[in-house]
Amino acid sequence: MSDSADFSGFLKTGSDGRTLLELAIDGIVSAESISEIEGSLRQIPGLVTARLNFTTRRLHTEWHDHACDPSPAIRTLERLGYRVAPFVADREESFEDQQTKWLMKCLAIAGFAAINVMLLSICVWAGNVSDITPETRDLFHGLSALIALPAAAFAGQPFFLSAGRALRRGEMNMDVPITIGIVLALAMSVYETAHHAEHAYFDSALMLIFFLLSGRVLDHAMRQRTNAAAANLAALHTPTATRIAPDGSLVHVPSEALSVGDRLLVRPGERLAADGVIVAGEAMIDESLVTGETQARRVSLGDRVYAGTLNGDATLEISVTAAGGETLLADIARLIDNAVSAKSRYVKFADKIAKIYAPVVHIAAALTAILWIIAGASIHDALIIAIAVLIITCPCALALAAPAVQVVIAGALFRRGILIKSGDVIERMAEIDTIVFDKTGTLTLPESSLVDAASLSEHALMLAGRLALSSHHPLARALRDYAVDRFGRLKPLTDAVEVPGQGIIARVEGQEARLGSAAHCGLAAPIWHDGASVIAFRCGDEAGLITIGQSMRPDAQATIDALKAKGYRLIILSGDQQSAVEEVARGLGVSDFSAALRPQDKLDHLRALKQAGHSVLMVGDGINDAPALAGAHASLAPASGADVTQAAADAVFSGRRLHAVVETLALCKKGRAVMRENFAVALLYNLVAVPFAMAGGITPLIAALAMSGSSIIVTLNALRARQVRGIGE
Amino acid sequence: MTILLYLVPAALGLGLLALAGFMWALKSGQFDDLEGAAHRILNDDDLGKK
Numbered sequence: 157m158s159d160s161a162d163f164s165g166f167l168k169t170g171s172d173g174r175t176l177l178e179l180a181i182d183g184i185v186s187a188e189s190i191s192e193i194e195g196s197l198r199q200i201p202g203l204v205t206a207r208l209n210f211t212t213r214r215l216h217t218e219w220h221d222h223a224c225d226p227s228p229a230i231r232t233l234e235r236l237g238y239r240v241a242p243f244v245a246d247r248e249e250s251f252e253d254q255q256t257k258w259l260m261k262c263l264a265i266a267g268f269a270a271i272n273v274m275l276l277s278i279c280v281w282a283g284n285v286s287d288i289t290p291e292t293r294d295l296f297h298g299l300s301a302l303i304a305l306p307a308a309a310f311a312g313q314p315f316f317l318s319a320g321r322a323l324r325r326g327e328m329n330m331d332v333p334i335t336i337g338i339v340l341a342l343a344m345s346v347y348e349t350a351h352h353a354e355h356a357y358f359d360s361a362l363m364l365i366f367f368l369l370s371g372r373v374l375d376h377a378m379r380q381r382t383n384a385a386a387a388n389l390a391a392l393h394t395p396t397a398t399r400i401a402p403d404g405s406l407v408h409v410p411s412e413a414l415s416v417g418d419r420l421l422v423r424p425g426e427r428l429a430a431d432g433v434i435v436a437g438e439a440m441i442d443e444s445l446v447t448g449e450t451q452a453r454r455v456s457l458g459d460r461v462y463a464g465t466l467n468g469d470a471t472l473e474i475s476v477t478a479a480g481g482e483t484l485l486a487d488i489a490r491l492i493d494n495a496v497s498a499k500s501r502y503v504k505f506a507d508k509i510a511k512i513y514a515p516v517v518h519i520a521a522a523l524t525a526i527l528w529i530i531a532g533a534s535i536h537d538a539l540i541i542a543i544a545v546l547i548i549t550c551p552c553a554l555a556l557a558a559p560a561v562q563v564v565i566a567g568a569l570f571r572r573g574i575l576i577k578s579g580d581v582i583e584r585m586a587e588i589d590t591i592v593f594d595k596t597g598t599l600t601l602p603e604s605s606l607v608d609a610a611s612l613s614e615h616a617l618m619l620a621g622r623l624a625l626s627s628h629h630p631l632a633r634a635l636r637d638y639a640v641d642r643f644g645r646l647k648p649l650t651d652a653v654e655v656p657g658q659g660i661i662a663r664v665e666g667q668e669a670r671l672g673s674a675a676h677c678g679l680a681a682p683i684w685h686d687g688a689s690v691i692a693f694r695c696g697d698e699a700g701l702i703t704i705g706q707s708m709r710p711d712a713q714a715t716i717d718a719l720k721a722k723g724y725r726l727i728i729l730s731g732d733q734q735s736a737v738e739e740v741a742r743g744l745g746v747s748d749f750s751a752a753l754r755p756q757d758k759l760d761h762l763r764a765l766k767q768a769g770h771s772v773l774m775v776g777d778g779i780n781d782a783p784a785l786a787g788a789h790a791s792l793a794p795a796s797g798a799d800v801t802q803a804a805a806d807a808v809f810s811g812r813r814l815h816a817v818v819e820t821l822a823l824c825k826k827g828r829a830v831m832r833e834n835f836a837v838a839l840l841y842n843l844v845a846v847p848f849a850m851a852g853g854i855t856p857l858i859a860a861l862a863m864s865g866s867s868i869i870v871t872l873n874a875l876r877a878r879q880v881r882g883i884g885e
Numbered sequence: 886m887t888i889l890l891y892l893v894p895a896a897l898g899l900g901l902l903a904l905a906g907f908m909w910a911l912k913s914g915q916f917d918d919l920e921g922a923a924h925r926i927l928n929d930d931d932l933g934k935k
Binding site for chain 2 (some may be wrong): 187190191208209210211212257258259264265268271277292295299409667
């Protein structure tokens with residue numbers, strides 16, 4: 157039987173009749189990958205162009221016609237050691253894409269206008285203290301108006317629209333005072349220009365728009381990058397299933413395309429894509445991702461099995477009983493929904509400030525006008541001064557204070573392989589005092605890994621690793637990961653042949669090398685003892701066994717110690733059996749643990765902690781952790797976790813290092829501290845500038861200097877957030 | 886001050902030219918992969934093959 161894959165859901169038609177396919181690629185470490193990937197695909201029949209986007213880690217391919225077969229391309233890339241998944245940008249992502257382009261357009265126009273108006277303004281400022289004629293000044297103000305008004309109308313849209321939306325909902329956000337400031341500055345300048353006055357604020361309004369937009373563009377670009385990485389992860393993890401068609405042929409389909417009654421073939425090492433009943437075969441299965449239980453369970457004809465379960469050692473055929481929204485996952489999804497709605501009430505620090513700031517500023521401006529009228533100023537002068545107060549208090553630095561830090565922190569986390577889903581995660585992470593860990597897949601490594609290979613020489617182990625590159629078996633994957641870690645990049649053997657159900661054979665250095673079951677290599681050994689498995693290797697006379705099993709993350713102990721030293725309270729909540737959890741907890745020195753918990757129990761535990769006044773960070777990977785992740789004050793999931801888990805978590809970390817927990821908490825704490833400093837700087841600026849403005853002493857030159865100055869200070873200060881001592885690079 | 890009649894339009898025209906250039910670059914996808922472009926310039930696969 158040969159497999160074919162169904163790509164029809166991923167193909168798009170391009171403008172010139174070509175067929176387009178996007179592929180998400182995992183495993184790109186250096187820029188050499190660009191030429192390696194694009195070069196290796198040159199010979200694929202039917203492929204017109206392939207271009208790798210190094211930023212988003214996606215490969216854009218174009219094919220001659222709709223009957224194309226991308227599988228050879230995918231196989232080529234997989235042989236080079238990359239993981240590949242077809243990819244379709246969802247609506248949200250394409251919308252974000254357009255948003256970023258629109259913001260860049262606005263930024264370009266604001267920048268162009270600001271530069272040219274500033275050019276004219278400087279002439280006027282210089283002329284005002286020397287010998288400019290009123291006619292020339294009027295000409296320059298008029299030119300400024302001609303440039304500034306259309307530019308501001310276009311480039312200011314992001315703020316105007318957002319302020320409009322907030323006001324229609326009866327709410328207040330930073331964009332409301334920003335919009336008022338911009339509109340008043342422009343209106344007053346036009347009025348003053350028409351009356352041949354000395355001062356106009358066109359440059360201030362445009363600089364303001366330009367600074368605020370650059371903050372937003374950076375923020376968007378960062379978010380887009382993390383979202384793209386998260387979407388790639390999702391695509392690479394999307395469970396595909398092998399459906400047995402009525403005529404006996406095998407077709408790979410995405411799990412969403414399954415329906416009740418489909419028959420699926422599940423090979424050893426594959427995850428089940430749907431709930432079902434076994435109709436043929438018998439195997440040990442690993443339900444740890446679903447229940448947290450690490451002991452494998454033997455299932456045979458008629459047994460019920462659940463989506464997310466890992467098939468251990470033999471091929472199974474199942475009949476689908478529930479797919480998509482009806483699976484066991486759906487129950488858990490409902491728990492998640494309830495938990496999430498509780499969290500969405502979190503109010504960001506910036507919004508809290510906006511609620512107070514806007515009314516205070518508007519009252520101050522009104523008071524200024526009234527006091528000046530009482531003091532005997534004309535209504536015109538009093539209004540001009542009041543408007544100057546509003547312009548000078550337009551919260552440019554205040555609006556940049558939080559996003560600038562969020563961009564820097566999200567970028568620093570991104571470089572460490574940690575993706576955060578939104579800016580307010582930083583604030584929530586900084587409030588954490590208690591950390592709850594799941595055991596399986598979180599404290600332990602998500603996949604089986606090499607436990608013992610003492611019987612093999614170093615050279616033999618490297619050969620075994622090269623052989624393992626040619627197999628999809630999970631045990632081979634564990635060996636491959638270990639070998640790549642130890643020996644660096646390995647070259648696959650070109651003539652390796654996989655013998656189904658037994659192992660791999662290849663010729664190396666004139667000898668036959670075998671990797672696979674003990675029998676395949678002429679050795680005798682037990683398989684599956686204590687949850688560990690054994691693979692055998694033979695090359696010429698040298699032969700030996702390699703034990704693969706569950707092991708702790710390499711830095712679990714160091715991470716737990718570091719968190720303890722920082723004063724966090726640590727708890728382990730696991731769905732696994734008492735004895736297994738106790739062993740891990742004792743080993744790590746965590747005294748607080750509970751075992752054999754169901755998803756609801758974990759959520760109840762978290763709620764109890766919350767009631768007691770604790771802010772809890774939940775770290776977990778299993779489907780059974782998802783409700784707890786959504787219900788916790790903040791949550792972190794490894795990228796190896798299930799889809800729902802990643803969707804429920806605030807942040808996702810990739811790689812084998814648990815140290816990501818320490819890094820996330822440290823960076824977020826630093827981020828919050830810098831954010832507060834920024835707010836302090838921005839408010840201090842207002843405290844200094846507003847009395848001047850109220851006294852009528854602000855000229856456009858001072859406004860421009862003060863506003864740009866405070867914005868630049870806030871942005872530069874945000875860059876400091878990257879440096880956190882004690883967590884390494 | 887008649888010099889202004891030449892200089893101001895010249896300054897604005899040059900600015901608009903740069904703006905148009907940026908818009909064209911944005912539209913043709915030049916900003917889609919900022920990191921890749923930095924590395925691609927060092928890639929000389931296209932030399933010597935043909």
